[in-house]
Amino acid sequence: VRRSARIVEVEAYVGEDDQASHARFGRTARNSVMFGPPGRAYVYLVYGMHDCLNVVTEPEGRPAALLIRAVEPEEGIEVMRAAHLERELARRRMSADDGTRARIAARLATEPSARVAAGPGRVASAFGLDRSHTGLDLTVAESPIRIELSEGSSAPLEIVTGPRVGVGYAAEPWRSMPWRFVLHGSPAISTPATPRT
DNA sequence: GCAAGGATATCG
């Protein structure tokens, strides 16, 4: 079953100077794809349990990527919920009895479908992505996961900006740079809410 | 409000 969704929230991480970026230590084994050609996937693990999807954005040699923080599901929503369920169960091995399975499934079933991929960890989970997908070219039709231009979006989009989430460790001015971009009014936005700008 | 969880970068 085909899964598709509209990107509604991203964050930019730009250059080795950006003290919030994985590239701030220079080129390493983990972030090397950020230094490569644009359009490639960079998937990393955060907090030991969540994968996050990024898209490399700048020409080769300049490390930069866009973190996909939230998408609004269009097709394959039940597949996404099923993926969440299996990932959640895999994460808790020991305590994954039938009761917890039913409870998690119930929570996922009652959640509004627009919020199934509201958050960077949930974006990757919904599409079954992990670090093994790093390096995939997101711009070609043959790729199992790709980004396309949406059809018939005639109206101009209203984009809200704000500081990036979870980068309190970074020095100023990078900690406060308004490099989080949100489609205003989307029901799929991750928490915390963006200030109105 | 906070624990879970494993890789990563840095420092001995």
Added chain:
DNA sequence: GATATCCTTGCA
């Protein structure tokens, strides 16, 4: 080789 930290999430 040890350890502090992390571009988060779900539950108490």
